[in-house]
Amino acid sequence: MKHNPYSAFVAVFILAVSLFQPGAASAQDDMKDMPGMAPAAPKKDTVTDDAASAEQKKTDAMPGMKHDAAPAESKMDAMPGMAPAKPGASGKKDNMPGMEGDEAATQPTSEPGIRILGPHQPWVPPAGDDRANELLPQSMLKAHMEDLPEPVEDSMINSLMLFDLLEYRAYDSGPAALTWDFVGWIGGDYNRLWIKSEGDMSFSRGNGVEADLQLLYGRLIAPFWDLQLGVRGSLSTAPGRSDNSRTYAVLGLQGLAPGFFEFEPALYISDRGEVSGQLTASIDFYLTQRLILQPRFEGGFSFQGDNQFDTASGVNQTELGLRLRYEITREFAPYIGLSWQHLYGGTADIARSGGDSTYALALVLGVRVWF
Secondary structure (H helix, E strand, O other): OOOOHHHHHHHHHHHHHHHHHHHHHHHHHHHHHOOOOOOOOOOOOHHHHHHHHHHHHHHHHOOOOOOOOOOHHHHHHHOOOOOOOOOOOOOOOOOOOOOOOOOOOOOOEEEOOEEOOOOOOOOOOOOOOOHHHHOOOHHHHHHHHHOOOOOOOOOOOEEEEEEEEEEEEEEOOOOOEEEEEEEEEEEOOOEEEEEEEEEEEEOOOOOOEEEEEEEEEEEEEEOOEEEEEEEEEEEEEOOOOOOEEEEEEEEEEEEEEOOOEEEEEEEEEEOOOOEEEEEEEEOOEEOOOOEEEEEEEEEEEEOOOEHHHOEOOEEEEEEEEEEEEEOOEOOEEEEEEEEEEEEOHHHHHHHHHOOOOOEEEEEEEEEEEEO
16 A cells, blocks of 8 residues: 555644644633633633623722722822922912911911011010009109119228237247237228238347338229338347338239239338348138148348348248148137248358357247237
8 A cells, every 4th residue: 555645744733633722722711710810812802801801800809909090190199298289370389387478377476576487576465464554654763763862882991900920939949939910901992001010029038029010002903903002110129239120112012813822022112222022922721611721931032131130132031831720710710830931141141140040940829810
């Protein structure tokens, strides 16, 4: 039997068509049954429209999957606070409160007469507020002021008397002595009359005395500082010697230096033209409210010297003291301390030639009194 090759090919093609056509329809039905997998029909016919309608209903039934045909602007309007501003007649957006162009905007008030934004508005008293009636009218106020005296500068007179030192000194060598340093003033805040005196009296035979007395005019030139001008008289007596005295013109300062140092420099010009000076400084350290430690320095110098007062040119002497006082009251304070004196240069030579020591250490007992 003779075979035809074309007949075999036709047979295979017919078999393939018969096998695959029913299967394709079956697979299409299976996909249609799966949710959301129904294929879109290329042709618009009744069957396809029904399937699409059914599929749309399935999609709408799913939460949050319903299609909204409203425009985007309507969606924004529906969101809280997202409604867009609509242009006005002039084409501009509505003005914000307090911005230029918002003529109808009202401004909140924090205090009477003060606005948070916008121009200042005068405070208007509320209805029923009649406090204005409590004020005196201008005519009555002027009449009351005319009866008052003219203001005057305070001219009260004050005074102070102070024994800064009033003590007994027991020296390590030589006789004991009584020493004092007194200062007093009377006057006002700017002009005062000052009285000063200092010296010591020896308890040896004959009771030698060295002392001075100053009468000064003081003028306040800066806070806590007085410029002082006046005269000073000095006296020196000793057993077996003639009494010596001098008169001086005085130029000095007295005040409170930075650091609360009491500072007292002075320059003296004697009636014979001799120039000398003295510096005193002290400070109070409050260990308690009543217990005070006071270091004190005193030094003297002379440009020419004065043989009658046993002084030579240059630095004559220095004295360092340390005193601890207890204020029983502010006006009365006993103290105990030490004092160390030292002579220098030609003044030390004069002391040695007279048989005296050039230095001395003393225990001091005294009281500080003011009234």
